[in-house]
Amino acid sequence: MDASKQTHGKESASCPMDFILRMLMGPWTTYILYNLKTHGPQRFGELKRRVAGISAKMLTERLRTLEGAALVRRDYEATIPPKVTYSLTQRGHELDDVLGKLAEIGMRWEAEDAALRAARAAELKAAE
Amino acid sequence: MDASKQTHGKESASCPMDFILRMLMGPWTTYILYNLKTHGPQRFGELKRRVAGISAKMLTERLRTLEGAALVRRDYEATIPPKVTYSLTQRGHELDDVLGKLAEIGMRWEAEDAALRAARAAELKAAE
DNA sequence: ACCAGTAGGTACCAATTCGTAACTCATGGA
DNA sequence: TCCATGAGTTACGAATTGGTACCTACTGGT
Numbered sequence: 001m002d003a004s005k006q007t008h009g010k011e012s013a014s015c016p017m018d019f020i021l022r023m024l025m026g027p028w029t030t031y032i033l034y035n036l037k038t039h040g041p042q043r044f045g046e047l048k049r050r051v052a053g054i055s056a057k058m059l060t061e062r063l064r065t066l067e068g069a070a071l072v073r074r075d076y077e078a079t080i081p082p083k084v085t086y087s088l089t090q091r092g093h094e095l096d097d098v099l100g101k102l103a104e105i106g107m108r109w110e111a112e113d114a115a116l117r118a119a120r121a122a123e124l125k126a127a128e
Numbered sequence: 129m130d131a132s133k134q135t136h137g138k139e140s141a142s143c144p145m146d147f148i149l150r151m152l153m154g155p156w157t158t159y160i161l162y163n164l165k166t167h168g169p170q171r172f173g174e175l176k177r178r179v180a181g182i183s184a185k186m187l188t189e190r191l192r193t194l195e196g197a198a199l200v201r202r203d204y205e206a207t208i209p210p211k212v213t214y215s216l217t218q219r220g221h222e223l224d225d226v227l228g229k230l231a232e233i234g235m236r237w238e239a240e241d242a243a244l245r246a247a248r249a250a251e252l253k254a255a256e
Numbered sequence: 257a258c259c260a261g262t263a264g265g266t267a268c269c270a271a272t273t274c275g276t277a278a279c280t281c282a283t284g285g286a
Numbered sequence: 287t288c289c290a291t292g293a294g295t296t297a298c299g300a301a302t303t304g305g306t307a308c309c310t311a312c313t314g315g316t
Binding site: 263277285 | 287288290291292293294295296297298299300302303306307308310311312313314315316
């Protein structure tokens with residue numbers, strides 16, 4: 001998703017959440033941000049290895065988008081071979097809290113659902 | 129996006145944020161949640177009128193997904209014509225804080241960007 | 257001479273997505 | 287009798303997406 005078409009085709013312009021969510025929502029995006037947050041600044045290859053399964057194409061595209069949104073900084077060192085290091089910007093870090101909270105809620109729900117499933121399974125076994 | 133394929137094709141399973149983000153990220157989703165939050169429980173047609181531009185198909189699909197994730201409750205009254213009312217569940221309301229924070233950050237960034245653009249424009253004018 | 261690694265870019269290709277338009281069922285109104 | 291309403295469903299089709307494979311340039315290792 002290219003940051004230039006947040007308004008899904010038609011009107012309904014400018015829900016400010018929309019911009020952020022469309023940024024976070026892209027595939028792999030949260031993994032990338034999470035990795036940059038927990039493992040610090042990283043080079044392209046490192047990141048690619050850590051976000052298992054992502055293709056170079058996707059990783060580049062996501063990083064460019066994040067850079068365009070000023071969530072990630074790209075430091076290019078023109079050595080041979082070149083080193084490109086990516087890190088979170090201040091803006092990127094502003095999402096830490098929210099992402100943390102989302103992760104917390106997500107984990108809580110997951111646990112609740114698991115407990116519910118376990119309870120239902122036990123109920124079934126008792127009924128039989 | 130149908131809630132059954134969060135793991136984008138391959139491994140990289142289980143970032144708990146992922147589930148939530150994939151839920152929120154769907155097109156229109158935040159508009160729907162926002163409307164249900166601010167205008168209270170609503171019927172299908174009402175919601176459709178308010179989320180301007182959405183098609184019936186999309187609205188149904190999003191609502192079904194949200195219902196499946198237990199974020200929205202669907203109350204069907206089999207009158208003629210039928211009345212179907214949608215409302216946020218407790219889980220749906222658990223997102224209020226986070227969405228509020230996202231909206232706040234989004235608006236702040238928007239304002240900052242606008243200020244920056246204004247500053248740059250002024251600079252250009254001064255330089256000429 | 258050949259291969260590997262770095263940080264990508266490009267072309268192609270299949271699958272998915274989302275919109276549009278038409279259809280449903282049952283009733284009440286002009 | 288024909289139309290509109292409410293809450294969808296279905297079929298079709300064009301556009302987007304994301305993966306794969308292959309290309310770059312440069313150098314260090316064997």
